[in-house]
Amino acid sequence: MSFTERVRDLTRLAFQLGNNWMTLAGAAMTTSSAFVLVWFWFMEITSPRSIHPYMGIILFLILPALFLVGLALIPLGIIRLRRQRKLAGETPLPLQAVDFKQPGVRRLLTVVGVLTFINVSILGTAGLKGVEYMDSNQFCGLTCHTVMSPEYTAFLDSPHSRVGCAQCHIGHGAPALVRAKISGSRQLFAVAFGTFSRPIPSPVEHLRPARETCEQCHWPQKFTNDKLIVRTKFAEDEANTASTSILLLKIGGHTPNGTTGIHGRHLDAMERISYITTDARRQEIPKVTYRDDNGQLVEYVTDDFKKLPKETVDKATVRKMDCIDCHNRPTHAFQLPDRALDKAMAEKRMSAELPFLKKQALELLKVDYADQKAAAAKIPVALAEYYRTTYPEIYKQKRAQVDTAGEVVKAIYLRNVFPEMKITWGTHPNNIGHEESVGCFRCHDGNHTAADGRSIKGDCDTCHTILAQDEKDPKILKDFGMK
Numbered sequence: 359m360s361f362t363e364r365v366r367d368l369t370r371l372a373f374q375l376g377n378n379w380m381t382l383a384g385a386a387m388t389t390s391s392a393f394v395l396v397w398f399w400f401m402e403i404t405s406p407r408s409i410h411p412y413m414g415i416i417l418f419l420i421l422p423a424l425f426l427v428g429l430a431l432i433p434l435g436i437i438r439l440r441r442q443r444k445l446a447g448e449t450p451l452p453l454q455a456v457d458f459k460q461p462g463v464r465r466l467l468t469v470v471g472v473l474t475f476i477n478v479s480i481l482g483t484a485g486l487k488g489v490e491y492m493d494s495n496q497f498c499g500l501t502c503h504t505v506m507s508p509e510y511t512a513f514l515d516s517p518h519s520r521v522g523c524a525q526c527h528i529g530h531g532a533p534a535l536v537r538a539k540i541s542g543s544r545q546l547f548a549v550a551f552g553t554f555s556r557p558i559p560s561p562v563e564h565l566r567p568a569r570e571t572c573e574q575c576h577w578p579q580k581f582t583n584d585k586l587i588v589r590t591k592f593a594e595d596e597a598n599t600a601s602t603s604i605l606l607l608k609i610g611g612h613t614p615n616g617t618t619g620i621h622g623r624h625l626d627a628m629e630r631i632s633y634i635t636t637d638a639r640r641q642e643i644p645k646v647t648y649r650d651d652n653g654q655l656v657e658y659v660t661d662d663f664k665k666l667p668k669e670t671v672d673k674a675t676v677r678k679m680d681c682i683d684c685h686n687r688p689t690h691a692f693q694l695p696d697r698a699l700d701k702a703m704a705e706k707r708m709s710a711e712l713p714f715l716k717k718q719a720l721e722l723l724k725v726d727y728a729d730q731k732a733a734a735a736k737i738p739v740a741l742a743e744y745y746r747t748t749y750p751e752i753y754k755q756k757r758a759q760v761d762t763a764g765e766v767v768k769a770i771y772l773r774n775v776f777p778e779m780k781i782t783w784g785t786h787p788n789n790i791g792h793e794e795s796v797g798c799f800r801c802h803d804g805n806h807t808a809a810d811g812r813s814i815k816g817d818c819d820t821c822h823t824i825l826a827q828d829e830k831d832p833k834i835l836k837d838f839g840m841k
């Protein structure tokens with residue numbers, strides 16, 4: 359049979375077989391979802407408003423799926439019809455000669471060709487849009503509202519709030535994308551059936567190495583000067599007494615004379631540091647391997663390490679140090695109540711003139727509320743009640759300040775505690791310092807020593823120069839012109 363004849367037969371069959379309900383329904387589904395999709399893409403281009411995440415599910419995932427199902431129904435209907443005819447013992451189909459010279463047949467072929475072209479374009483665009491949507495912050499952060507709400511809330515209040523979830527969590531390249539989509543489908547099931555863990559575990563397994571995520575935007579070799587940190591704390595006394603610490607953090611990096619400081623010493627072209635850890639959160643680090651400037655490998659171990667059973671050591675995770683070992687909460691940084699209150703008072707978002715404010719606020723933040731709604735309802739009322747009964751005069755004079763403080767304390771709670779996801783104060787420790795969690799002292803505790811007597815330094819001026827520690831009114835702030 360020649361090619362033309364084969365095409366001729368096919369066309370004829372399509373013509374006759376298209377006349378069944380399944381094929382027709384498929385054609386209707388495909389056509390109508392195509393119209394809605396195209397209309398929506400047009401709206402998306404012309405209107406500046408962003409879409410609601412649930413709307414996104416319909417537009418980017420369900421409609422394209424309907425479109426595809428419709429496309430599939432068209433041939434399925436035909437197959438079914440053929441089988442029915444065969445079973446009924448009818449002649450499969452009366453074959454009539456189709457004459458390509460007939461204008462009707464030529465027109466039909468053109469229509470089929472054009473429709474196929476449009477379908478392929480729609481499918482391609484829908485695929486691209488779907489992937490793009492599934493990578494959007496809205497999809498990641500809002501669709502499974504309760505599940506992601508802690509991470510999303512902290513993310514919005516961070517230096518990375520304009521960086522996409524996918525840029526840190528998925529990284530670049532097709533393999534990363536495919537793997538993320540596969541594990542994403544598993545997660546969708548977990549959400550649909552409520553089987554996800556509360557809280558979502560951290561560290562994230564299979565998080566891409568920092569080289570493929572953070573380092574797409576940050577340049578690790580960049581030299582950063584000492585960074586000035588000014589931190590004011592408020593005591594839990596009647597006057598909320600303030601004291602300030604000031605330090606210069608030696609961030610460092612690469613200099614003409616080699617690598618220095620916090621960044622320079624751990625990260626280098628030659629990957630200096632790896633370690634083993636015995637707990638899931640990487641808080642216990644009994645052994646650190648370091649390549650020093652002479653290229654010599656130094657093994658720093660703790661006293662405990664020598665006592666660990668061999669199978670624990672064999673099972674321990676080995677990890678090359680990268681950005682995330684210090685910056686484990688670059689965007690989902692949950693605060694502790696003490697520091698969050700200090701910050702609010704130092705920034706004068708709530709008045710340190712209210713007696714015992716720090717102490718009262720701390721107590722209210724540490725109560726076990728059933729959920730965020732209960733906390734939001736109770737915190738401001740309880741604070742107002744405290745001043746109304748204990749300091750009625752002050753309550754009368756400073757009513758507005760008490761109300762503001764109530765709202766600020768409530769906001770601190772809602773920003774950091776998510777009873778629905780079992781996230782409370784300190785669930786996700788931040789490794790960047792040493793005051794709120796062990797952090798740097800996981801290694802820099804003076805207890806990690808090498809066979810030759812060297813140890814990982816732990817003295818206070820290794821990482822920062824302390825210019826003032828817990829001073830009432832540090833003179834140096836005046837010298838800097840900061841007061």
Ligand code: HEC
Binds near residue numbers: 518
């Ligand atoms: C700047 C990079 C960055 C961005 C942007 C980012 N994340 Fe993360 N995310 C991290 C890191 C780092 C961790 C912790 C990794 C670890 O310790 O293994 C993490 C952890 C998580 C976890 C595990 C639970 C936890 O708190 O540790 C979830 C869930 C999560 N991120 C969701 C999101 C969502 C949703 C978005 C977007 C709204 C997002 N992330 C944006 C870097 C990022």
Ligand code: HEC
Binds near residue numbers: 517522571681
């Ligand atoms: C898509 C680009 C991008 C990626 C990926 C990215 N960052 Fe950033 N990061 C930024 C930008 C932009 C800022 C500056 C924000 C500002 O100045 O407000 C920033 C700021 C920071 C800061 C300074 C925060 C501060 O307090 O000033 C740290 C630390 C940081 N990033 C660490 C990381 C780490 C760790 C990763 C990987 C987990 C990462 N970043 C991934 C773009 C990125």
Ligand code: HEC
Binds near residue numbers: 679
């Ligand atoms: C040994 C721990 C450690 C490692 C590893 C590390 N950092 Fe940092 N980084 C710090 C500390 C500490 C600071 C200062 C934090 C602060 O502001 O309180 C900092 C500050 C920063 C800042 C802000 C600088 C500024 O001028 O404020 C950026 C950006 C940053 N780091 C990015 C990175 C990136 C990207 C990597 C990986 C290539 C990385 N860091 C690896 C400890 C580390």
Ligand code: HEC
Binds near residue numbers: 791797
């Ligand atoms: C996994 C273990 C580990 C962690 C965690 C770690 N460090 Fe280090 N750090 C090392 C090792 C190992 C060295 C090199 C020790 C040596 O010089 O022999 C080092 C060196 C340094 C140096 C250079 C000291 C000098 O005088 O040469 C600074 C500064 C430093 N670290 C700061 C920090 C800070 C700040 C943090 C927390 C944000 C931190 N480190 C977390 C292992 C670690």
Ligand code: HEC
Binds near residue numbers: 603607798816819821
């Ligand atoms: C391994 C590095 C390292 C060593 C050693 C170290 N620190 Fe720090 N320290 C840091 C970093 C990093 C921060 C900043 C953390 C942050 O931005 O929250 C910090 C912050 C502080 C702060 C301000 C904390 C706050 O928020 O209240 C004080 C005070 C302080 N250090 C005191 C000390 C003293 C005292 C010692 C000696 C016993 C010491 N540090 C040793 C890395 C170190």
